[in-house]
Amino acid sequence: MASTEPVSPPGSGQALFLSTLAFTLCFAVWTLLSIIGIPLSKELNLSDTELALLIATPVLTGSISRPVLGILTDRFGGRPVMGILLLVSASCVYLLTLAHSYPMLLLAALGLGLAGGAFAVGTAYVSRWFGGDRQGTALGVFGAGNLGSSLTNFAAPLLLVALGWQGTAQVYALALALMGLGFLVFARDPRHPTPSLTLSQRLAPMADLRVWRFSLYYFFVFGAFVALALWLPHYLMRVYGVSLTTAGMITLLFTLPGSLFRILGGWLSDRYGARRVMYWTFIACLVCTFLLSYPPTEYRIQGIDGELRFSLIMGLPPFVLLIMVLGFFMSLGKAAVFKHIPTYYPEHVGAVGGVVGMVGGLGGFFLPLTFGMLNDVVGIWQSCFMLLFVLVAGALAWMHYAIIKANRVEWTEQRETGDLPELSTPSKLVLQDWRPEDTDFWEQQGRAIARRNLWISIPNLVLAFSVWMVWSVVVARLPQVGFNYNANQLFWLAALPGLSGATLRVFYSFMVPIFGGRRWTAFSTASLLLPALWIGFAVRNPDTPYLVMLVLALLCGFGGGNFASSMANISFFFPKKEKGAAMGLNAGLGNLGVSLMQFLVPLVITTGVFAFVVGDPQTTADGERLWLQNAGFVWVPFIIAATVAAWFGMNDIASAKSSFQDQAVIFRRKHNWLMCVLYTGTFGSFIGFAAAFPLLSSHLFPEVDALKLAFLGPLLGALSRAFSGGVADRLGGGRVTFWVFVGMIAGVIGLLWFLDHRDQPGAFVGFFVCFLWLFLVSGVGNSSTFQMVPAIFRHEVARLLPDQDVRQQQLESDREAAAVVGFTSAIAAYGAFFIPKAFGTALDLTGGAEPALYGFLLFYVLCLGLTWFYYTRKKAVIPC
Numbered sequence: 001m002a003s004t005e006p007v008s009p010p011g012s013g014q015a016l017f018l019s020t021l022a023f024t025l026c027f028a029v030w031t032l033l034s035i036i037g038i039p040l041s042k043e044l045n046l047s048d049t050e051l052a053l054l055i056a057t058p059v060l061t062g063s064i065s066r067p068v069l070g071i072l073t074d075r076f077g078g079r080p081v082m083g084i085l086l087l088v089s090a091s092c093v094y095l096l097t098l099a100h101s102y103p104m105l106l107l108a109a110l111g112l113g114l115a116g117g118a119f120a121v122g123t124a125y126v127s128r129w130f131g132g133d134r135q136g137t138a139l140g141v142f143g144a145g146n147l148g149s150s151l152t153n154f155a156a157p158l159l160l161v162a163l164g165w166q167g168t169a170q171v172y173a174l175a176l177a178l179m180g181l182g183f184l185v186f187a188r189d190p191r192h193p194t195p196s197l198t199l200s201q202r203l204a205p206m207a208d209l210r211v212w213r214f215s216l217y218y219f220f221v222f223g224a225f226v227a228l229a230l231w232l233p234h235y236l237m238r239v240y241g242v243s244l245t246t247a248g249m250i251t252l253l254f255t256l257p258g259s260l261f262r263i264l265g266g267w268l269s270d271r272y273g274a275r276r277v278m279y280w281t282f283i284a285c286l287v288c289t290f291l292l293s294y295p296p297t298e299y300r301i302q303g304i305d306g307e308l309r310f311s312l313i314m315g316l317p318p319f320v321l322l323i324m325v326l327g328f329f330m331s332l333g334k335a336a337v338f339k340h341i342p343t344y345y346p347e348h349v350g351a352v353g354g355v356v357g358m359v360g361g362l363g364g365f366f367l368p369l370t371f372g373m374l375n376d377v378v379g380i381w382q383s384c385f386m387l388l389f390v391l392v393a394g395a396l397a398w399m400h401y402a403i404i405k406a407n408r409v410e411w412t413e414q415r416e417t418g419d420l421p422e423l424s425t426p427s428k429l430v431l432q433d434w435r436p437e438d439t440d441f442w443e444q445q446g447r448a449i450a451r452r453n454l455w456i457s458i459p460n461l462v463l464a465f466s467v468w469m470v471w472s473v474v475v476a477r478l479p480q481v482g483f484n485y486n487a488n489q490l491f492w493l494a495a496l497p498g499l500s501g502a503t504l505r506v507f508y509s510f511m512v513p514i515f516g517g518r519r520w521t522a523f524s525t526a527s528l529l530l531p532a533l534w535i536g537f538a539v540r541n542p543d544t545p546y547l548v549m550l551v552l553a554l555l556c557g558f559g560g561g562n563f564a565s566s567m568a569n570i571s572f573f574f575p576k577k578e579k580g581a582a583m584g585l586n587a588g589l590g591n592l593g594v595s596l597m598q599f600l601v602p603l604v605i606t607t608g609v610f611a612f613v614v615g616d617p618q619t620t621a622d623g624e625r626l627w628l629q630n631a632g633f634v635w636v637p638f639i640i641a642a643t644v645a646a647w648f649g650m651n652d653i654a655s656a657k658s659s660f661q662d663q664a665v666i667f668r669r670k671h672n673w674l675m676c677v678l679y680t681g682t683f684g685s686f687i688g689f690a691a692a693f694p695l696l697s698s699h700l701f702p703e704v705d706a707l708k709l710a711f712l713g714p715l716l717g718a719l720s721r722a723f724s725g726g727v728a729d730r731l732g733g734g735r736v737t738f739w740v741f742v743g744m745i746a747g748v749i750g751l752l753w754f755l756d757h758r759d760q761p762g763a764f765v766g767f768f769v770c771f772l773w774l775f776l777v778s779g780v781g782n783s784s785t786f787q788m789v790p791a792i793f794r795h796e797v798a799r800l801l802p803d804q805d806v807r808q809q810q811l812e813s814d815r816e817a818a819a820v821v822g823f824t825s826a827i828a829a830y831g832a833f834f835i836p837k838a839f840g841t842a843l844d845l846t847g848g849a850e851p852a853l854y855g856f857l858l859f860y861v862l863c864l865g866l867t868w869f870y871y872t873r874k875k876a877v878i879p880c
Contacts, residue, residue, distance in 0.1 A: 011188065012129040012138075015078075018187045019122040020142050022082055025179050026118035027148030029093060029172055030062055032156065033109060036096075036165040043165075044102065054102075057109040059226075062116020063361025070120035070354025074347070077189035078125025082118065086180030089115040093173040097166040115176070116361060119143075120354035127342040127353075128190045139342075140266020140335035147260070210344065211352055213398055214337055215359035220391050221281065221333035223363015229255050231371050231384060232323070239381050240316050250320055254327040261328050265335030274339040275403065281333035282396040288326040289392055292319070293385035369548055373537040429518060432654045436575040437810060449651060450573035453517070454582055456649045458589045460525045460642045461566045465593025467528045467635060468559030468832075471497050471552070472691045473601045473710070474539060474631050476698055481618040481628055482542030487699065489546065491840025494695050496553035498687065498832025501560015505826030509564040509819060516652030517569030524562045526643045528635070531555040535632030540618070559593075560687075560832065564825045566590065567786070568818040572653050579790050581729060583821075584783040588721030591779070594690045595715035602708060604630040666819045671792050671878070674866060675785065675820060676827040678737060681863035682781030684831025685744065685856070689774060690714045692836040699843060700755070701764045709768065713775035720779030727780075733788035734871030734880040740781035741864040747774040748857045755850060786821060788871065791880045793817040 033040075037054055073081045092111025099105045122142050130138040159168040232254060236247040269277050296313040314322075338353065345352045367387075374383040435441045436450065475493045478485060485493070511520045531552060538544045538552055567583060574582040605628050618626050666672045694710045728736045750770035754763050790813070797813040804812065838852040845851070870877045 015129045015187060016126055016138055016141060018183055019078070019082065019126050020145050022086060022179050022183055023118050023122045023142060023145030024148040024151065025175055026086070026089065026115040027145050028151045028155075029089060029112060029176060030058055030116040030148070032093070032169070032172055033058060033112070036156065036160065036168055039160065039165045040096075040105070044100075044105070054105055054109055057106060058113035058116060059361065059365045061110050061113030063358045063365060065114055065117035066120035066358040066361065067351060067354035069114075069117040070124055070357075071351045073121045073124040074351055078121055078128070079183065079187045079189050082121045082125065082187070083180050083184035085114060085118055085121060086176050086183060089118075090173045090176035090180060093169050093176060096169045097173075117354075119145075119357050123338060123341070123353040123357070125189075127346075137263070137266040137270050139338045140263040140269075143262040143266070143334055143338065144260060147256075210402075211355060212359075213402065214340055214352075215356045216391075216395050216398065217278065217333065217337045218356045218360035219363040220285070220388070220395055221330045221337060222357075222360035223367055224388050224391065225255075225327070225330045225334070226361075226364030227367035227371065228323075228326075228384075228388075231368050235381065235384070240319070242316070250323075253320060254323045257324055257327040257331055261331040262335045265332035266339065268332060269336045269339035274336040274343070277332055277336040277339075278399060279396075281329045281336065282392055282399065284329040285326060285333070285392045286389065286396060288322050288329075289385050289389040292322055292326075293382045293389050295380050295382045369551075370534075370537075373534075373541070373544070373548075429650070430516075430652045430654055434572075434653045436573065442575060450582070453573055453650050454570055454586060456645050457521065457566055457570055457586055459638075460521055460646055461562060461586060461590030462593040462596060463525065463528060463635060463639055463642055464559040464562035464566070465590055466559070466597040467532055467639075468497055468501050468556055469594045469687075469690055469714075470535070470597050470601060470631055470635075471556045472694050472836075473598055474535065474628065476694045477605065477626065477628055478539070480624075481539070481626055483544075483549075484542070485546070488840055488844050490695060491836055491843075493549055493553045494691055495833045495836040495840070496550060497556035497560060498691055498829065498834075498836065500554040500557025501832060502557075502826055502829035504557055504561030505564035505829050506823065508561040509568055509821075509823045509826050511565050512569045512572075512818070513815065517565075517572070518646060518650040518652045520565050521562075521569065521650055522643050522647040524558070524565060525639060525646055527558045528562075528639050531558060532632045532635045532639060536629040539628045539631070542618075560829055563587070563590065563829070564821075564823070567821045567825060571790070571818045571821055572814060576790055576794070577729070579787070583786050584721055584724065584728075587782060587786065588718050588723065588779065591686070591714065591718035591721055591782075594687070595711045595713075595718055598690075598694070598711035598714060600634065601631045604634050666816055666823060669793075669796065669816070669820070671796060671870075672820050672823065674870060675789060675792070676824045677866060678788075678863055679782075679785045679824040679828040680831055681741060681744070681860055682737070682778050682785050682828070683825065684828040685835070686714075686717050686775060686778040686782060686831075687829060688831035688833075688835025689771065689778075690717075691832045692839050693771060695836070696839050696849060697764075697767075700758065700849065701767070704764050713771055716772055717775035717779035717782075720776050721782045724780045724783045728784040728787035732880055733784040733786075733791065734867060734876070736784035737781055737788065738864065738867045738872045740777050740784060741860050741867060743777035744774060744781070744860045745857060745864065747771075747777065748853055748860065752850060752853055752857075755848065755853075785824075788880050789820050789824070790814075790817045792871075792878050793820065795878050795880075 033054060041054075069081060069085065089112060092108050092114070095108040095111065096105065099108055122145070123139060126138050126142045156168055159171055163171065229251060232251045233247040236242050236250055242250070265277060291314070294314070301307070337356065341353050341356065370387065371384040374387060375381065378386075380386075431449070433441075434446070436446050438446075472494050475490050478490070478493075508520075508524065515523075534552055534555065538548055567587060570583055570586045571579060605626050606624075607627065607630075618628060690713065693713060697704065697710075724736075747770050750773070751767060754766040754770060757763055758767075793813045793816045794809075797809050797816060801809060801812060835852075835856075838855065839849050842849050842852040871880050
């Protein structure tokens with residue numbers, strides 16, 4: 001187990017003092033809107049939803065920014081990153097005072113949230129100053145900067161009375177700015193040089209499951225701590241009937257030990273070991289949450305002489321004692337988690353600490369929302385502690401399993417490393433020799449392995465598309481069960497999964513060569529559990545805030561991101577003569593997830609077959625009973641099974657490894673950007689129309705129940721994609737793509753004609769047939785454009801790298817083509833956002849969909865011209 005130098009260099013005390021003071025101020029700013037948001041919302045007349053979004057935005061952005069800030073600290077040092085971060089945060093706080101509109105407030109809140117990222121900067125900075133024998137104590141002292149939230153709770157109300165909310169924000173901005181200047185002037189980085197690592201090397205630990213185990217620990221000890229700090233006042237007032245002042249004082253008894261004793265946790269981790277402290281923490285928290293989760297219960301027993309009655313109810317004094325104990329041990333656990341990080345990852349403290357801190361911060365964002373939903377679903381106030389009991393039990397079980405396994409390894413090898421090598425990739429699942437272009441190799445063993453990976457990949461992708469697009473059906477049903485949203489709000493909910501899915505694809509497209517296809521497929525599929533489960537809880541209560549629904553819509557984008565990595569992974573397994581068919585099957589049958597969802601969800605939401613698990617139905621105004629929660633819960637068992645199949649049944653290809661820097665060469669390739677345009681015209685149209693059709697048809701033809709027919713379009717598009725790959729292999733992808741855009745132009749013209757005659761009999765039939773035609777031809781185009789990519793890049797790599805031998809050119813073209821496939825799919829997936837949003841905007845402004853369709857028509861004409869000029873005319877740049 002690697003460790004840092006045992007002796008701390010001169011200046012370490014000054015570095016610890018400055019970083020702790022800076023983090024305390026940053027944490028105070030991070031929670032500032034929870035105080036000044038109240039008078040600010042009154043002044044600008046904000047709704048409860050707008051206020052909730054405003055307060056939550058800094059928590060979310062502060063969490064997400066931590067990995068990036070941690071990597072920057074590893075690369076450039078803590079002094080410049082922390083100083084600049086303080087100054088930027090100060091300017092954003094000052095921006096609050098200039099805001100006169102809600103969008104400006106949100107923009108300022110986004111920047112203000114960066115202050116929460118100071119934790120990742122300080123962790124990486126402090127750990128470099130202290131030796132392994134003092135790192136735990138030092139990080140515990142630094143982590144006690146969480147007291148900044150108590151500082152805001154105490155000082156901000158006083159400043160509000162004296163200066164108003166603008167004056168309060170200006171005082172905070174001035175304090176941050178002075179701290180930033182002071183940090184740049186007085187702080188310095190350790191003299192030993194920061195290692196020069198590439199981005200892929202800095203991200204390499206993210207492939208280690210240990211990092212995510214540490215993240216689960218921190219999700220509980222920090223995320224649950226923040227969540228309880230926000231939830232306890234409400235809980236105490238409702239359960240015990242205390243006043244707001246009393247509830248605040250009792251909450252303080254939880255939060256103060258949870259911050260101050262982090263220093264003790266660091267010292268204990270240095271003295272007795274972080275593992276031991278984590279055992280103390282989890283066992284104590286397990287006992288506390290079990291006792292706290294026991295609801296008031298009355299027992300009736302038939303005794304010999306009659307009925308005996310007694311009840312178990314936790315009074316206020318034992319409750320206060322238990323939450324004080326819980327807060328104390330959470331503080332120890334927070335320090336112990338971060339004692340692990342510089343020990344295991346001395347050169348990646350910023351990156352790993354940033355990811356762990358991000359997951360913990362997200363716990364503070366998502367858990368309070370989940371507590372409220374559990375109250376609605378379970379109907380028991382103690383359900384929040386029940387959830388925490390499950391979390392801590394899972395963390396303890398995983399930690400114990402990992403340690404036992406590591407101890408077995410150390411005992412059999414007669415060595416003691418203290419490392420935890422759990423769930424590392426078994427060598428039998430890594431293909432060290434992979435030569436699909438070698439005919440003998442392919443026939444003897446390659447084809448069987450490739451097909452096994454393909455047939456496991458397909459159901460994983462089916463589930464990804466199902467979860468990605470499930471919101472399009474759920475949204476159409478929300479008004480029927482009491483969600484009072486207008487048309488524009490509904491189209492926003494339908495469009496946001498497309499936005500987040502497309503954005504995630506940009507990152508997912510580079511993940512397979514970095515982490516391996518087997519690992520990434522299993523991880524990305526497992527991530528679908530979060531939106532699937534949360535949808536099941538959220539849609540049961542019409543009072544669920546619109547903010548929560550927006551977050552859920554964004555989380556559904558996890559499914560959209562999977563396509564990029566799945567296609568990139570499968571492209572490595574097959575020879576060029578079979579790539580088109582294999583990728584067509586993977587994508588086409590994967591696209592069936594949209595059709596499967598649009599067929600299955602309308603059925604399962606009308607049946608109570610899962611009622612014993614998902615609860616009672618909702619009743620519509622027409623008296624129809626709907627189990628809308630089934631739309632999420634129905635996917636859960638399949639996601640779990642697919643994740644297990646991917647982890648144990650797929651393979652990683654050793655030769656497919658490459659860094660982000662190696663793959664980033666595609667950004668200099670002109671044909672990468674051209675294929676982004678063409679694939680947006682095909683796949684962007686397919687996924688955008690799939691997302692928009694249910695809601696669009698219900699607005700244009702309200703007399704028709706189009707939800708029962710919506711699955712036919714995606715089904716047709718998916719099947720045409722799956723079985724047209726061979727056609728593109730034989731006739732040429734460019735030639736097929738050219739005629740695809742001719743067909744799409746004709747389809748849009750047909751839609752415009754039938755909308756112009758919407759009042760005539762049979763208008764919906766014609767409208768629907770035109771949409772089916774668009775799905776059919778876009779499915780063919782999805783396959784043909786992807787078939788073009790390997791051919792284009794074989795030609796380009798041979799032209800640009802003529803000095804390489806044929807084998808090297810083949811490997812390079814495969815890498816570039818895989819990256820382009822993923823990246824173009826990312827750009828094209830924005831169609832799932834822009835098409836529904838274009839229809840929504842057109843309906844809002846004009847009452848019809850025609851303006852959006854004219855825009856699509858012009859875009860298809862552009863795609864037709866590009867295909868002809870570059871790929872299909874007689875003297876095309878790359879005939880294909």
